[in-house]
Amino acid sequence: MTMDRLLFGDNQFFGINHMSEQKARAQAMRFQDIEVVLEVLDAAYEAGLRTFMCTTHERIAEICDAARLRPERYPELVFFPGMPYAHKYANAVTERGMVGAVRQFVPDEGILSSVVRGGRSLARKDVEGLITLLVDAEMRMFEGLPTPVVFLQNVVVDLLLGLEFTEAFAVFARHVRERYGAEPGFITMNLPSLVQALEDAGIEEPVVCANINKIGFRMSGGIDAYLDVLEQHRCRAIAMSVFASGAIPPREALEWIADIPAVESVVFGASSTAHIESTVRIARELWGQVSDPVRNARRNGSVLDMRHHQLGLASLMGDE
Amino acid sequence: MDTHRTYTRNDSPQLRPLKVAVIGLGKMGLSHLSIIKPHPDVTLTAVCDASKLVLEVLHKYTGVEVYSDATRMLAAVETDAVVVATPTASHLDLVSAAVDAGKHVFCEKPLTLRPEDSLALVRAAHTRQVHHQVGYHYRFVAAFQECKRLLDAGAVGRVVHAQAEAYGPVILKTSGSTWRSRRDQGGGCLYDYAAHPIDLLNWYLGEPLSVSGTVMGTILSAETEDEVYATIRYPEGVSSQLSVNWSDESQRKMSTRVRIWGTHGTIDVDRQECQVYLRGPDVPDGYHQGWNVRYTTDLSNPVNHYVRGEEYSAQLDYFVDRCLDRSSGAMVEGSGAADFASAAQTDEVIGMLLRDRDSGTATARPDVAVRTAPPSRSGRTARPGRLRRVGATARKILAR
Structure with missing residues (x-):
């Protein structure tokens, strides 16, 4: 599975801005209307972006509906869902407690009820069952849409990583592969220790999305440890927060990332056509292409000169 | 002789790693656990919670020693420090027990529900010479x-x-x-x-x-x-x-x-x-x-390990550094984390706010009843003392 060079993210749609709460609020107001969100998505698609990396925020369901209703609008678009939408769970835990929250989100609460009420001990298959039920509940909104990579969100990944509950990663990976034919992905703020833990759990060369930026913002373990892991090609990396929420100018940020060959993709968010286009322009200068024409052509069913594309891709990807 | 005396600050510096136990595995407790466990200078000794389910999952999948009774855990497990993240009403007993056993304590906020209880903990922590910090992140x-x-x-x-x-x-x-x-x-x-x-x-x-x-x-x-x-x-x-x-x-x-x-x-x-x-x-x-x-x-x-914001990790990194008797990069020079004494000040202000709410003092329009305290739960009867001056308008309202 090849991943596009440039992926479009969704933080801007949900009032998430790591630099300014005022800006975050302005964005939340602007994107209240789903049509405005879709207009920006249209602009991203128009600019050549073909992957939408998103959370499982309930409003994403509206975007999924739009993509299903009008397949001609985004014929080549693929989704990289990241689950769960953490605040949804955090608020539920505050309101209903740990067990109450799981109950709220597990559609079939048979497993949990029999354990909680029956007082029997929890078997491994119960935990595995719970994890897969939670994944399925989050995936429901993407039904009928291509989701070649399915991510576990960073708060959950980093919590499980800290607890050393690494078996959950293996369960997630297995389920995502078997049930959705997708590659499991992991978002983290602790890339070096996560890659080690995933290797220990038997997940080789995992797709990992992490902050990778020139100033080392939110790169726990340190920028050097990150670069070591990347140089050893121990993961397929997607870089996020490349601009460190605006602390690094776009060209400088992308040029720095382009020098790290192990970074396969960059995910970025933008709320204006101008920003999207300028980022795509810089990325094209650096990598030639922002999406994978081979995969997109396959999806469209058109005939391609594969030899030509392989040559093209080889020159784009440098030594890869 | 108190076996834990050797770990306190006035003696030789703490030897690495710092042995830490966590009491309370709700939202904050799990978050603290996932930050403290992978800390390079920490060995997690045990966890304690009232939920059998949470304990069972953690024991089965992460191998950690689990207890459902904090007193038993403190008696059975050799540990240098304790993180307390239970509901606030239980802080006084748990923190007292930990401090009396000579453990350094990181406690979730607020420290206790009564300022005088918090001050008692401040005195105890000073007497036992343990490090104390409260989660004002x-x-x-x-x-x-x-x-x-x-x-x-x-x-x-x-x-x-x-x-x-x-x-x-x-x-x-x-x-x-x-x-x-x-x-x-x-x-x-x-x-x-x-x-x-x-x-x-x-x-x-x-x-x-x-x-x-x-x-x-x-x-x-x-x-x-x-x-x-x-x-x-x-x-x-x-x-x-x-x-x-x-x-x-x-x-x-x-x-x-x-x-x-x-x-x-x-x-x-x-x-x-x-x-x-x-x-x-x-x-x-x-x-x-x-x-x-x-x-x-x-x-x-x-x-060291990021879970949900630098501040949550930084406060625990700082606590570990202090317990190991060394300075930390996590805090600005000359300022400080919230220790029991400053947390007791916060509890004091909370106490003042509660007393002020109940005092019923306010300057009223001459014809209006003043009620600054919240309505009683039944919504029908107000407690004596809350109505200071009942004017004509208020009488009409109350008569309805």
Whole structure:
């Protein structure tokens, strides 16, 4: 599975801005209307972006509906869902407690009820069952849409990583592969220790999305440890927060990332056509292409000169 | 002889690793556990919680030693430090037991439900010479630290007024089934939310003299307040205002902000940025007259293991460093994490707010009954003493 060079993210749609709460609020107001969100998505698609990396925020369901209703609008678009939408769970835990929250989100609460009420001990298959039920509940909104990579969100990944509950990663990976034919992905703020833990759990060369930026913002373990892991090609990396929420100018940020060959993709968010286009322009200068024409052509069913594309891709990807 | 005496500060420095146990595995406890467990200088000794399910999963999948009784755990497990993250009502007993056993303690906020209990813990911790810290994590947010640094440097001159606000979407429905909705357990907006901006005000302005105009209103909760507003006064005419509401759905998550007015400028700080306007002669290095903005992105230091914000990790990194008797990069020089003493000050202010709410003092329109305390739960009868002066209008209202 090849991943596009440039992926479009969704933080801007949900009032998430790591630099300014005022800006975050302005964005939340602007994107209240789903049509405005879709207009920006249209602009991203128009600019050549073909992957939408998103959370499982309930409003994403509206975007999924739009993509299903009008397949001609985004014929080549693929989704990289990241689950769960953490605040949804955090608020539920505050309101209903740990067990109450799981109950709220597990559609079939048979497993949990029999354990909680029956007082029997929890078997491994119960935990595995719970994890897969939670994944399925989050995936429901993407039904009928291509989701070649399915991510576990960073708060959950980093919590499980800290607890050393690494078996959950293996369960997630297995389920995502078997049930959705997708590659499991992991978002983290602790890339070096996560890659080690995933290797220990038997997940080789995992797709990992992490902050990778020139100033080392939110790169726990340190920028050097990150670069070591990347140089050893121990993961397929997607870089996020490349601009460190605006602390690094776009060209400088992308040029720095382009020098790290192990970074396969960059995910970025933008709320204006101008920003999207300028980022795509810089990325094209650096990598030639922002999406994978081979995969997109396959999806469209058109005939391609594969030899030509392989040559093209080889020159784009440098030594890869 | 006390076997744990050798780990305390006045003796030889603590040998690595620091042995830590965690009591309470709710939202905060699990978060603390996932930060402390992978810490390079920590060995996790055991965890304790009332939920059998949580213990079972953790034991089965992470191999950690589990206890359902904290007293038994403290007796059975050799540990240097304890993280307490249980509902607030249980802090006094658990922290006392841990301190008496000579353990360093990191306790979730607020420290206790009664200022005198918190002061007892301060005395105990001093007697036992253990390290003590309370989870007022905003002190570890880089932008709030920058504000402290600017105030200490006198950048805005003499402070005249501050405004501390916290809003968030915790209680959005009338239901609610956890301890956070129960006053006797330490639930409610005052303990859960307002404690943070109160701690920041104490940190920035010092201990207050008095509080007045306290409003604690119920919006959706059955037993507790959902909003807290008050005026707080300090020596030399300095004042602050507190405004807190945890039933504000317009916020994506808890949003805390402090604004400070001084004779030589203003500071407006939240989790993301510190906006500073300076017009005085003492402009700190890197700042200039007029507007300045510093972002958390630029100010944050890396942490050992990131879970949900640098501040949560930084406060525990700092605690571990202190227990191991060394300085930490997690805290600005000259400032400090919230220890039991400063947490007791926060509990004192919380106590003052509760007394002020119940005091019924307010200046009324001559014909209006004054009721500053929240309505009784039945909504029909008001307690004696709350109605100070019943005028004609009020009589009409009450007669309905």
